[in-house]
Structures are given as C-alpha cells and as structure tokens.
Amino acid sequence: MKTQGLREALLSGVMIAGTAAGMGIAPPVHAQFGGIVYDPSNYAQNVLTAARSLEQINNQIRQIQNQATSLINEAKNLASLPVSTLSTLQQQVQQTRTLLAQAQRIAYSVQDIQSAFTQRYKGANLNASQSQMVSNANARWQDSVGALEDAMRVQAGVVSNLDGTRTSIDTLVSASQSASGALQATQAGNQLLALQSQQLADLTAAIAAQGRAQSLEAARNAAEEAEARERLRRFFKK
Structure with missing residues (x-):
C-alpha cells in the first residue's frame, strides 16, 4: 500500500507540472525558498525517474512471484507418491x-x-x-x-x-x-x-x-x- 501511494503521489506531481506547462504557465526557472533553490524542470525529471524505478521494482517482484510459483509446481511434480503397495x-x-x-x-x-x-x-x-x-x-x-x-x-x-x-x-x-x-x-x-x-x-x-x-x-x-x-x-x- 505504501509503494502504491508513493507512485501515485509521484505521478500526480508529473501531471501537475505538465498541466502548468500546457496552460502557458511558465514557472520561474529557479525559485528560492528559504535559501533552497527550487528547479521545477529538475523536479519533474526526478519524479519521472522515480516512477520508472518503482515500475521496474514492481515488475521484478512479479517475476520473482512467478518464479516462486513455478518452483512450487515443479516441486509438486517431483514429489514421490507417499504410499506403496x-x-x-x-x-x-x-x-x-x-x-x-x-x-x-x-x-x-x-x-x-x-x-x-x-x-x-x-x-x-x-x-x-x-x-x-x-x-x-x-x-x-x-x-x-x-x-x-x-x-x-x-x-x-x-x-x-x-x-x-x-x-x-x-x-x-x-x-x-x-x-x-x-x-x-x-x-x-x-x-x-x-x-x-x-x-x-x-x-x-x-x-x-x-x-x-x-x-x-x-x-x-x-x-x-x-x-x-x-x-x-x-x-x-x-
């Protein structure tokens, strides 16, 4: 659940930045808040990078789950019959x-x-x-x-x-x-x-x-x- 919420927040940030650009709103290239320089374009790029990384992690998790299921099925196929006459x-x-x-x-x-x-x-x-x-x-x-x-x-x-x-x-x-x-x-x-x-x-x-x-x-x-x-x-x- 935490991973899903993080991905949604990151994607929302990307959409907001894209919407602002489409409406002709050009945020200042550099804004300073309390001595910290804020670069919107760099922020949007970081958000996209984080989203892609999260998707790759999810794909890897699904692959591991599929491999685990396959190993379980193979183990069942190799299990010996518990009875013998x-x-x-x-x-x-x-x-x-x-x-x-x-x-x-x-x-x-x-x-x-x-x-x-x-x-x-x-x-x-x-x-x-x-x-x-x-x-x-x-x-x-x-x-x-x-x-x-x-x-x-x-x-x-x-x-x-x-x-x-x-x-x-x-x-x-x-x-x-x-x-x-x-x-x-x-x-x-x-x-x-x-x-x-x-x-x-x-x-x-x-x-x-x-x-x-x-x-x-x-x-x-x-x-x-x-x-x-x-x-x-x-x-x-x-």
Whole structure:
C-alpha cells in the first residue's frame, strides 16, 4: 500500500507540472525558498525517474512471484507418491510361486513330465508284468489325485490374494486422485499396472494348475484303457 501511494503521489506531481506547462504557465526557472533553490524542470525529471524505478521494482517482484510459483509446481511434480503397495504385491506373487513349486508327484518341469510318462503312461509299459501294470495304475491314480489337490491349493491361494488386491486398488486409486504432481500420478498408475500384472499371473497359475490336473486325468484314462485291452488280450490268449 505504501509503494502504491508513493507512485501515485509521484505521478500526480508529473501531471501537475505538465498541466502548468500546457496552460502557458511558465514557472520561474529557479525559485528560492528559504535559501533552497527550487528547479521545477529538475523536479519533474526526478519524479519521472522515480516512477520508472518503482515500475521496474514492481515488475521484478512479479517475476520473482512467478518464479516462486513455478518452483512450487515443479516441486509438486517431483514429489514421490507417499504410499506403496510393492511389498504386498511381492508377497502375493511369492505365495503363488510357492504353491506352484509344491506340485506333487509331477513338477512343472518338462524333464519330470517326460520321465513320468515314459515310466507309467506310454504304451511301452504294456509289455510289463501284471503286477507292474497294477503298480503303474496305482502310480497314475496318485498323480491325478495329487494334481487335483495342487490345482485346488493354487486356486485357494489366488482367492486369498483377492482381499489384498482389493485393498491395494482402493489405496492406489485414492492416491492417484489426490496426487499433487505428475510424478505421483505416474507412480500410482505404474503400481496399478503392476497390480494388474500380478492378477494376470495369478490367473495364469490357476489355469495352468487346472490344466495340469485335467491333462493327467486324461492321460490316466488313456493308459488304463490301453492296459485293459492288453489284459483282455492276455486273458484270451491263455
């Protein structure tokens, strides 16, 4: 307020001096008041100089204010998201991996599958003895039961992850909506994408476990059918 009043007073002095000159009033070039020499033209020039200086100061103040606002906005854009669901996500992924690693009888391994099928599923075993056929049939039954149990355990693990997933989604959506800058919004979006990837991984694991169980059951049925024909052939051959 003081700066504004000073500028107005200075500008008023300039206008008065200009008006007097326009009306043909020529003040004395030099007037003396109490021993002090007064020069109107010099006074008017000083007033104009002061007004220009004041305007420059105001412009500099506005520039500083704009720079401060810009720095505040940049700081907001660089601020990190105050929440993170990474630890929960890692725990859920590790739980699913652990369940898959606990597969019974036949693991999720090409070598294990090939070895198991060679020993008790393929047609070469039709030349085995009767007792060996019975043993193979029992082993295949255990494979199927174990695979079905594994599938149900993986499915149960996926379902148990749903509560944590729902909580993480609510947290991230809330953080994204209240994000103060571009970086926070981006980080919230990245965590939501990671959460979606985890859900897809859980779904893939459940489908794989279920498919494994179904495949082993189908292979068991095929092997038992082949062995039944072989036992029937041996019966009539006697």
